[in-house]
Amino acid sequence: QTGSANTNPSDSADDEYITSVSIGTPAQVLPLDFDTGSSDLWVFSSETPKSSASGHTLYSPSKSSTAKKLSGSTWSIEYGDKSSSSGDVYTDVVTIGGFSVKTQAVESATKVSTQFVQDTVISGLVGLGFDVGNQVSPRPQKTWFSNAANSLAEPLFTADLRHQETGSYNFGFIDTSLAKGTIGYTPADGSEGYWGFTATGYSVGGAKLNRNSITGIADTGTTLLLLPDNIVDAYYNNVESAQYDDSQEGVVFDCSEDLPSFSFGVGGQTITISGDLLNLTPIEEGSSTCFGGLQSSADIGINIFGDVALKAALVVFDLGNERLGWAQK
Numbered sequence: 001q002t003g004s005a006n007t008n009p010s011d012s013a014d015d016e017y018i019t020s021v022s023i024g025t026p027a028q029v030l031p032l033d034f035d036t037g038s039s040d041l042w043v044f045s046s047e048t049p050k051s052s053a054s055g056h057t058l059y060s061p062s063k064s065s066t067a068k069k070l071s072g073s074t075w076s077i078e079y080g081d082k083s084s085s086s087g088d089v090y091t092d093v094v095t096i097g098g099f100s101v102k103t104q105a106v107e108s109a110t111k112v113s114t115q116f117v118q119d120t121v122i123s124g125l126v127g128l129g130f131d132v133g134n135q136v137s138p139r140p141q142k143t144w145f146s147n148a149a150n151s152l153a154e155p156l157f158t159a160d161l162r163h164q165e166t167g168s169y170n171f172g173f174i175d176t177s178l179a180k181g182t183i184g185y186t187p188a189d190g191s192e193g194y195w196g197f198t199a200t201g202y203s204v205g206g207a208k209l210n211r212n213s214i215t216g217i218a219d220t221g222t223t224l225l226l227l228p229d230n231i232v233d234a235y236y237n238n239v240e241s242a243q244y245d246d247s248q249e250g251v252v253f254d255c256s257e258d259l260p261s262f263s264f265g266v267g268g269q270t271i272t273i274s275g276d277l278l279n280l281t282p283i284e285e286g287s288s289t290c291f292g293g294l295q296s297s298a299d300i301g302i303n304i305f306g307d308v309a310l311k312a313a314l315v316v317f318d319l320g321n322e323r324l325g326w327a328q329k
C-alpha cells in the first residue's frame with residue numbers, strides 16, 4: 001500500500017507548505033504543515049479558545065463517530081521560533097494521500113501561541129520525525145508515519161517541495177521521475193527525534209566541493225537553510241550588496257543582485273541550490289531589499305537544512321534503513 005499527497009507553499013516566500021489531511025468519521029479535512037523536525041500531530045479544534053481559533057479550520061472530535069478521548073494524556077510543545085501549543089489527546093482515523101491509519105493520536109490544542117493564531121493558513125502540524133520526539137505524557141504516542149510504516153509497501157516517504165509550485169509527499173514508494181539526479185544515501189540519526197545527517201562538504205557558485213563536513217537535520221518544517229557563520233560568510237562574500245540587518249535579524253541584499261548557487265555533498269551526490277532559490281523574498285511588500293534563504297545557525301546550536309535546501313532535491317526519509325536519500329531536482 002502507498003499514499004500520495006500534494007503539498008503547496010503557503011505564501012509567496014514559500015514560508016511553509018500546506019497538505020490536506022482527513023481526520024475522523026465523517027472526514028474532517030484540515031490544512032496541516034508536515035514537519036520532519038517534530039513528532040506530534042496536533043490540530044486546532046473545538047477545544048481551542050474561540051478568540052484563538054477564528055479563521056482556522058477546526059477538528060471537532062464530538063462530530064466524529066470514531067474519535068476516542070485518550071484519557072489522562074496531555075501534550076505541550078515549543079518550536080524553534082519559540083512558537084508553542086498544548087492540549088489533550090484523542091485517537092481517530094487519519095488519512096493522508098489516501099492511506100488511513102485507524103488509531104492515530106490526534107493532539108487537540110487547548111492553547112496556541114500568537115504565531116499560530118496569526119498563521120490562519122494552517123490548522124496544525126503533522127510531525128514526521130522519530131517517535132522518541134513525541135511530547136505526549138504520560139505515554140508518548142507514535143507519529144502517523146510510524147503507525148503507517150509496517151503497512152506501507154516500503155517503510156519510507158519522500159518530500160518533493162517546490163518553489164511556488166505544487167509538490168508532493170509520497171508514502172511507501174519513491175517516484176524517481178521527480179528527480180534529475182541519482183539518489184545518494186547517507187545514514188540518518190534519529191536519536192534526538194530529528195532526521196540527522198552529515199553533508200560531506202560544500203561550495204559556492206559551482207566551485208569544487210571542499211571537505212568541510214556539516215552535521216544537521218533535514219527539516220521540512222523550517223523555512224530557511226541555517227548553517228554555521230563561516231559558511232554563511234563564505235557565501236555572502238560573493239554578494240556585493242549583502243549586509244546583516246539587525247531589524248530583520250538576518251542577511252539582506254539588493255533584490256537585483258544575481259546570487260551564486262550553493263552546493264553541498266551528501267551520499268556521494270552533489271545537491272546544488274540555485275541562486276534564485278536563495279533569494280527568499282523582499283523584506284516587505286514592494287521593497288528592493290531581499291532576505292536571504294541562507295542564514296546563520298549560530299544561535300540555534302544545530303544546522304538545519306530547511307525548505308530552501310529541500311526545494312533543490314527529492315529527499316527520501318527511509319525509516320526502514322535509517323537513512324536519508326537526496327537527489328538533485
Ligand SMILES: Cc1c(C=O)c(-c2nnc3c4c(C[n+]5cc6c(C)n(C)c(C)c6c(Cl)n5)n(C)c(C)c4cnn23)c(C)n1C
Pocket residue numbers: 015016033037079080081082083119221222223224300304
Ligand atoms: C531554530 C529555528 C527554527 C526551527 O525550525 C525556525 C523556524 N523556521 N521556520 C519555522 C516554523 C514554521 C514555518 N514558518 C516560517 C515562517 C517565516 C520565516 N515567516 C516570516 C512566516 C510568516 C512563517 C510561517 Cl507562517 N511559517 N512554522 C509553521 C513553525 C511552527 C515553525 C517553527 N520554527 N521555525 C526558526 C526561525 N528558528 C530560529
